[in-house]
Amino acid sequence: GAGVSQSPSNKVTEKGKDVELRCDPISGHTALYWYRQSLGQGLEFLIYFQGNSAPDKSGLPSDRFSAERTGGSVSTLTIQRTQQEDSAVYLCASSLVAGGRSEQFFGPGTRLTVL
Amino acid sequence: GEDVEQSLFLSVREGDSSVINCTYTDSSSTYLYWYKQEPGAGLQLLTYIFSNMDMKQDQRLTVLLNKKDKHLSLRIADTQTGDSAIYFCAERADGGATNKLIFGTGTLLAVQP
Numbered sequence: 001g002a003g004v005s006q007s008p009s010n011k012v013t014e015k016g017k018d019v020e021l022r023c024d025p026i027s028g029h030t031a032l033y034w035y036r037q038s039l040g041q042g043l044e045f046l047i048y049f050q051g052n053s054a055p056d057k058s059g060l061p062s063d064r065f066s067a068e069r070t071g072g073s074v075s076t077l078t079i080q081r082t083q084q085e086d087s088a089v090y091l092c093a094s095s096l097v098a099g100g101r102s103e104q105f106f107g108p109g110t111r112l113t114v115l
Numbered sequence: 116g117e118d119v120e121q122s123l124f125l126s127v128r129e130g131d132s133s134v135i136n137c138t139y140t141d142s143s144s145t146y147l148y149w150y151k152q153e154p155g156a157g158l159q160l161l162t163y164i165f166s167n168m169d170m171k172q173d174q175r176l177t178v179l180l181n182k183k184d185k186h187l188s189l190r191i192a193d194t195q196t197g198d199s200a201i202y203f204c205a206e207r208a209d210g211g212a213t214n215k216l217i218f219g220t221g222t223l224l225a226v227q228p
Contacts, residue, residue: 004157031214043203043218056215091157098214106150106157 002026004107006092012113013082021077021110025094032075033095033104034067035059038088046090049075050098082114119206119219126225133194135222137187137204144206147180148216149189152201161189161202191224199226 005024013019025032034046036059045059049069060066064082069075079086089111093104119139127133139147145166150158164171164178164187171178177190187204201223205216 033215035216035218042220043205045215045217048214059215093158095214103160103163104216106159108155108157 004092004094004105006090006107006110008110009108010111010113012115014115015084016081018078018080019082019112021079021090021112023075023077023092023094023107025073025075025092026096026105027073029094029096029105030072031095031098031102031104032069033093034075034077035091035093036088037091037109041088043091046077048098079112082112084114087112087114119204119217121202121204121219121222123220124223124225126227127194128227129194129196131194133189133191133198133224133226135189135191135202135204135224137189137219139185139187139204139206139217139219141206141217142182142185146207147178147187148205148207149176149178150203150205150218152203152221154200158203194224194226196226196228199224 007022032049037043047067048056051072052069064080067077089109091109093106095102095104121137146163148163149161151161152158162173162176164180175192179188201221203221204219
């Protein structure tokens with residue numbers, strides 16, 4: 001009966017390496033969201049999935065960031081050639097449907113540190 | 116543009132009421148939310164208000180919305196030490212055409228015993 005889960009919980013990487021962050025939404029939730037929480041920028045929207053498609057990618061900060069969702073379930077956020085400014089907590093959320101007052105349920109986040 | 120602002124810090128004594136304020140800029144916002152974040156934990160939805168409402172009460176929580184001034188507040192009655200956390204207001208902007216949430220900067224609430 002789990003909530004949204006994310007892995008890893010912590011990731012330390014060297015500048016220039018690629019990283020993959022995983023999100024398992026609540027079963028049956030069709031909408032999935034990625035946000036980023038950092039000291040300088042607060043909580044920012046990155047990308048939103050409805051099923052396997054991403055109608056809104058407006059928050060991805062650069063083309064080094066990409067995300068996919070398969071089977072209408074698990075999503076992976078990939079950051080290529082990581083930079084120090086990518087250090088942040090990456091939060092995933094899911095909701096039963098998109099729109100209306102459908103609540104977004106958040107996972108515990110992945111803390112990414114780029115050295 | 117979209118911008119949601121909050122004061123950074125609030126300190127209250129246990130048993131007192133806490134009022135956390137938020138201002139937003141998008142007049143087409145449909146829903147406004149309050150989330151709570153405890154250390155090391157994800158965001159937890161506390162309550163929400165639809166834009167055609169002025170007030171919503173839910174147990175110890177009261178949300179007030181002033182659309183004219185684009186001002187939202189969260190009042191916590193009888194504040195307890197367990198209420199210590201960061202509180203974020205958020206809006207669903209663009210008249211609901213997008214499903215993304217725009218978050219405020221967060222207010223750290225410290226409850227003194």
